[in-house]
Amino acid sequence: MSWLSRLVNTLRTSRVDRDLEEELGFHHEERTRDLLRQGLDRDVATAQAFRERGVLLRHREASREIKVLPWLESVKQDLGYAFRAVRRTPGFTAVAVATLALGIGANTAIFSVVHAILLRPLPYPDSDRLVRIVENVPATDGSSVPQARAVGVTLSDLASFRAQATTLSHVGIHVPSTMIMTGRGEPVRVEGGRLSPAVLAMLGVRAAMGRIFEPHEEDAGSDAVVVLSHALWERSFARDADVLQQSLTLDGRSYSVVGVMPPGFEFPDAQTQLWVPFALGGFALRARIPPLARLADGVSIETAAAQVSSILPHLTTTMELPRSGPPRFDLVRLQEQLVAPVRPALTILAAAVGFVLLIACVNVANLALARTSARQREIAIRTALGASRSRLVRQLLTESILLALIGGLAGTGLAFGGIRLLQRLAAVLPRRDMLPDLGIPRLGEIEIDVAVLGFTLMVSLLTGLVAGVAPAIRQSRSRDSDVLRQGAAATESGFNVLGRQRMQGLLVISETALAILLLVGGGLLIHSFAKLSRVAPGFDPANVLTFAVHSSQVHAPGTKPTPAGPSTDDMLARFRSLPGVRAAGYAELLPFVRFRSGVRLRRTPDMPTGPPAAPPAGSQLSPESPDTRIVSRDFLTAMGIRVVEGRGFGPADTDGRPKVLLINRTLARTGLLGPHPIGTQVYAAGKAPWEIIGIVEDVRQYGLDQAPDPQIFIDARQLPSGNPNPYFAVRVDGNPAAFAPTIRETVKELSPHGVVDNIATMDQLVSNSLSRPRLYAVLLGLFACVAAALAVIGIYGVMAYSVAQRTREIGIRVALGAERSEVMRLVFGQSLLLTTAGIALGIAGAVPLTRSLDRMLFGLSPLDPATFIGVSVLFAAVAAAASYVPAHRATKVDPIVALRLD
């Protein structure tokens, strides 16, 4: 036969099969006829022919194996059987597919996150050569892991640093900057970046049109050039091909467009729409900014790190920090630095979904085991018909892989939804003034791409294999005699899930253990999150709306904006007079806003000598340089910050009057200002002394998990040089978010150039600050619940199966006078055995593993007994409820019916 006809035959198996059947049927008839001719009577002849039929059919199975393209053929046949098996038992199929879809879907979703954030390189050529300089500082929060923090280089040292650091091909800095673009229709605020020409050069992306910056364009005077993002070019320049001839005005200064970046180019984030050079000159040279660098070709990161470590201490202004111990400087890859804060959590989540999948596998294996037992007869018949044992094992594996593939398909659908949910959960306010490290980096890059689909396919196949292994082992161990004794086996005594159903029992115990592990982990995170959200922020976030008002009015370069519009106090007075506003105030900075400012606090008028001692990273500020808040008189009232002792700012505390300030409890407690700080005179800004008039509640300025810093409050009226762009806070009746339109209208009325910006309720800001712990708690909690549900289904399944198999035995027991309660106890006892064994194993596993959660927990030990006991009791209760159904069914067994079963 030709290859073609082989192929045709493979595809037309049914016809070939029918031919074979007919041929064999003919043989059978001829045999019967011969036997008749030999004088056997018809009954005997038919019987003998029938006996030979087994041999005949055995041939059929064997015949198939010798047929065309044997392997492909048998796979196709296995698949055919598998599809039939899957369709014949829709209930089993639905449960198995749903279970696998949950397991595979969760893995697909989390893998897509891990892939996008941790694995996929940053979208720049050779992005693993991009590095940042960090400094390893001793850990402060009790953990032994040293913290790495980015090192800033004073810009006046930048040229010298570049010249010495020969192992770095590019060194540059970038800072985000919000600018007002005018001259193209309405003035618009655009998010931009000021960066060294070296930064665009080191990213290695060419401009789609024109060019990127040239090195000399960071020199003051040559920096009036701008590179546009593709999106801005489309939106504001209508894809004008002549854009390179044009100029645009940013913050009142004219820039010539020199280039447009290709679509998809983002740096450092998707909001950044244009880039201008960071000019090195004048005031800017005093800034200290962490640089970004590219390793020179052929230089290892270690070599470069060694060189950088030797250069940094000798720069004139960089190092005023106390030096201690061996080299503290190091280089980290940009991607590593970006994702480091979420890496541990993502690793934990990946492990958690791995466990969920394992539980799903175990569950499906268990279901399949139960079903294989129910299919013993079918399998026995096929064995008798000549199907080899390896063939049947392969058949079971094919079925389980088919189920896993269907589950994988459904799981991919779930993953799409899961990713949307995750992106929504992890979303933080798209504001640049928020604390760093609130959200998840590269969140927008998460997608289900070819790599993720490939992963899902591999996981599905693997899942199918793993879930199919147990039934297959059982099958390969079973002997024909076992099958033939099947009827007898049902009457064997011993109601014991660890006896005859040992494999199922062990599987249920292991999935319970895994579920407990996840429940403990999820429980700890949820418990910790609950504690964190119960932390009193020190202010009353309810009913407070906050916002900033910017003027879109253009001002000349290098000057302060001319206050053409209403003053801050005029606006405040207007807001206060709005109906529904109970209090209104403004402050230079809000709680949960990233920046801090400080003054030196002294008991004497002498100016301090020497630089201030910088506190180690993450630790509290020293009481001598407290966090300083410049606020309006009513800001504390509007924000709901309580004055606990003394008085707040009054109408009389204006410019020219004796200067007064408020301190917080933490500062009062330090003792720097004596046992009774109220009335004490201190020296802060300016030469005149300040009198402490009150003590206010501690405010968690930098996150609910951060201990309050020493802090002082100064009335803006006594510091006339205050911030021109403060944040307003209004306390209103009812829903503060609903008040936003009123604020916008009011601002528009007051000033045609006024733009309301960064509008959010205080509740939103608090919630925003909890974004990460909430995401982790929700995800791990969700996975734990899925795991627990699967484990409970597993317990239910094995108990129900066990009761069904033992119907006869239970019937006999009842017939012999066993009480219903005894039967109940019998079943419950078994389920309790499984549950407790699983819980004990799970707890034992959780003890070493929860340590990895340590850094994600707030005010909670990773061995928190309440959580451990709580989840165990909860799980035991649910498991008991699940086994009530089969136990109850066992008590309803009618002995007469049960004994008649055989």
Next chain:
Amino acid sequence: MARYDSLQGALPLLVLKILARRGPLHGYGITAQIEAMSDCVLRVEQGSLYPALHRMEEAGWVKARWVLTEFNRRARTYEVTGTGRKQLEIEQARWDAVTGAVGHVLKRA
């Protein structure tokens, strides 16, 4: 298949020989012929015969055809092809060589 059948090596030879002598036959006919001519010493299991026939068909030694029997029943008959006749010679020669050699050994041992 070996456990059902001791004729493994000789079956193709017997089938080819019978088909070459008697012309087209169906599977049952082949069985019957082998049994009859060996005085019921050789029994061919159907489980061996049909796989062998199909293998031989694949190898191109025999050709199968559907015919109608006297009872108006469709039967698949096999006849030997040119290749099959050449193969018969090869198999025959091999068989003779083997049995001859075995005979020698038995005689001289």
